[in-house]
Ligand SMILES: NC(=O)C1=CN([C@@H]2O[C@H](COP(=O)(O)OP(=O)(O)OC[C@H]3O[C@@H](n4cnc5c(N)ncnc54)[C@H](O)[C@@H]3O)[C@@H](O)[C@H]2O)C=CC1
């Protein structure tokens with residue numbers, strides 16, 4: 001069945017491409033626009049420039065059914081669109097505010113091309129007040145503006161889009177909000193229609209809450225080390241309290257990615273602009289910087305020698321497993337800091353095939369481990385757990401395996417003759 005709305009999506013990255021492919025799979029007709037010519041050329045043949053599970057089968061399904069198209073030129077596509085979804089980058093500006101240039105320039109460029117009755121929908125993460133600003137850039141009383149923030153996670157984008165825990169729609173125009181809600185009729189979840197400010201703010205609230213919780217959790221893990229307590233037992237006990245729950249309690253080298261860091265800074269700025277103190281967010285960032293630095297310090301402590309001249313093998317470079325995204329990756333921060341301090345670093349990541357400036361990235365774990373004084377796991381790729389650690393041990397010069405994600409089996413590492421160090425774990429064995 002052909003559904004009534006004709007959708008144009010501008011910006012076909014993690015959010016735009018996922019939205020386009022998923023909406024097409026729900027029966028909508030979608031044109032996805034992106035400036036990136038090579039990405040668009042690949043997408044037209046059913047190949048995705050982003051490594052998201054399930055995206056390519058949806059792409060092919062949409063292309064075969066003629067429900068999905070790709071283009072580099074928005075102008076033509078918007079003239080026949082009834083819904084225009086903005087999935088454009090909203091990076092930090094130099095002054096700490098959110099850079100809305102891509103959104104503003106796009107709105108100004110397309111405003112005279114839009115048919116009467118069209119709705120402009122923002123899926124990008126935008127500061128409170130952006131829905132109203134888009135309205136003022138549009139200068140069209142016959143076009144409604146709706147915000148529809150997206151909560152998907154990279155590596156789970158298709159699943160999260162099709163199985164959301166909630167859909168949030170914010171607009172002063174209830175009829176337009178209902179039209180956007182109707183896009184998701186085939187998805188079973190609660191759709192919450194609210195005012196634009198609430199919808200815009202809740203997106204930041206969610207990401208900032210997660211970031212704060214992660215910083216809190218990493219500090220608890222550090223306390224476990226100081227008190228010789230066990231973080232995995234502690235997290236299990238915390239999670240048994242339904243008021244706390246078990247998600248976002250895995251310790252790591254620090255949190256990162258394209259959105260949590262930028263969104264925490266953006267909410268700090270928004271709170272500052274309206275005179276609301278929000279010190280816990282500054283603390284979450286300071287704490288995260290501490291945990292990144294502590295990862296380096298612990299490596300040095302466990303090695304018992306200076307980093308300069310030490311050969312370090314890094315496993316994992318992406319900001320988490322399941323994505324090829326290196327933006328604001330804690331692992332990349334660690335890699336660059338080690339290099340700055342004179343270590344000889346070789347890295348492996350199953351999702352990274354291209355060269356990275358200033359960093360030696362090798363195609364196999366064995367090549368990374370060869371002659372290494374220490375091996376540091378930074379991204380929790382499941383395949384690392386199942387390595388032949390006896391072979392890895394024979395290749396390494398040293399014995400230290402520092403698992404910053406608690407992703408490996410300590411017994412397997414010890415049985416291979418290596419020295420395992422995790423995060424937040426007891427040093428002394430449990431009494432029997
Ligand atoms: N990555 C994620 O997991 C999530 C991101 N968001 C938000 O969604 C927005 C987009 O983020 P991503 O999809 O990650 O970004 P992205 O960087 O993956 O994709 C943005 C795309 O827009 C294209 N683009 C830039 N300017 C353009 C223009 N003028 N016309 C056409 N295309 C243009 C770029 O080539 C790129 O492909 C941001 O506001 C982000 O905070 C929200 C939820 C999840």
Ligand SMILES: O=C(O)[C@H]1O[C@H](OP(=O)(O)OP(=O)(O)OC[C@H]2O[C@@H](n3ccc(=O)[nH]c3=O)[C@H](O)[C@@H]2O)[C@H](O)[C@@H](O)[C@@H]1O
Pocket residue numbers: 125150151152153154155207210214247248249250251252253254255256257258259260319320321330
């Ligand atoms: O706005 C966005 O872009 C998205 O940001 C995050 O999604 P994502 O950036 O894909 O990353 P997460 O899976 O949330 O992980 C963020 C960071 O926290 C770390 N993390 C996560 C969970 C955990 O238990 N421990 C932990 O260290 C990850 O390794 C990573 O560095 C949010 O989870 C999404 O809901 C949101 O839509």
